[in-house]
Amino acid sequence: MKFLIATTNMGKIREFYTLMPEHEFEPLPIAYAPPAEDGKTFVENARIKARAAAGVLPVIAEDSGLCVAALGGAPGIFSARYGGYRTDRERNMYLLRQMVGKTNRAACFECAIVCVFPNGRELVSVARCNGSIVQVPRGDNGFGYDPLFEYNGSTTGEMTQGEKNLISHRGRAIRQLVRMLDRL
Numbered sequence: 469m470k471f472l473i474a475t476t477n478m479g480k481i482r483e484f485y486t487l488m489p490e491h492e493f494e495p496l497p498i499a500y501a502p503p504a505e506d507g508k509t510f511v512e513n514a515r516i517k518a519r520a521a522a523g524v525l526p527v528i529a530e531d532s533g534l535c536v537a538a539l540g541g542a543p544g545i546f547s548a549r550y551g552g553y554r555t556d557r558e559r560n561m562y563l564l565r566q567m568v569g570k571t572n573r574a575a576c577f578e579c580a581i582v583c584v585f586p587n588g589r590e591l592v593s594v595a596r597c598n599g600s601i602v603q604v605p606r607g608d609n610g611f612g613y614d615p616l617f618e619y620n621g622s623t624t625g626e627m628t629q630g631e632k633n634l635i636s637h638r639g640r641a642i643r644q645l646v647r648m649l650d651r652l
């Protein structure tokens with residue numbers, strides 16, 4: 469099936485391409501104006517992004533983020549703009565500063581995918597990955613908070629794309645979506 473992929477994040481796009489090789493993707497048109505992500509949950513925000521891009525093709529949109537237990541679940545749905553910083557590196561440094569003195573390092577990545585068809589039908593796939601926040605960033609692979617998020621001894625920034633896809637929130641959510649699409 470051919471989908472419009474309603475994301476501006478190249479890291480996400482890479483993961484969708486790898487995990488849905490049997491499907492085709494069209495990027496957002498240049499004139500696309502990103503909607504205000506003012507939902508209260510990952511699913512609400514993914515739905516807002518999918519519906520803003522709705523048209524002739526089925527649309528896939530995704531909202532995701534890192535939820536840190538000792539920070540009351542922050543940055544959560546605000547992960548892309550945590551602390552008001554513009555770059556991944558600045559947000560990562562800010563998060564580590566918030567974690568100074570915290571003994572509970574538990575965190576999880578969450579991902580919500582909403583797929584909207586031209587007839588209005590919707591598929592929703594949600595998944596998470598539990599891990600912990602390291603003291604010092606490690607790894608140059610991936611994007612966003614990957615150098616901070618440790619799973620089974622490695623950060624997702626140290627993993628290959630294939631290794632990350634096996635265990636990540638997005639990998640799990642995409643595989644679930646593919647199963648839903650196969651059943652249509």
Ligand code: ITT
Nearest residue numbers: 475476477530531532533534547548611612613614
């Ligand atoms: P779109 O809204 O255009 O899809 P975005 O980057 O703004 O792109 P989100 O609003 O969903 O996406 O914010 C997700 C943020 O959460 C993202 O920018 C990263 O900082 C972080 N994040 C999500 N998934 C991640 C992953 O697999 N690895 C590292 N960080 C991730």
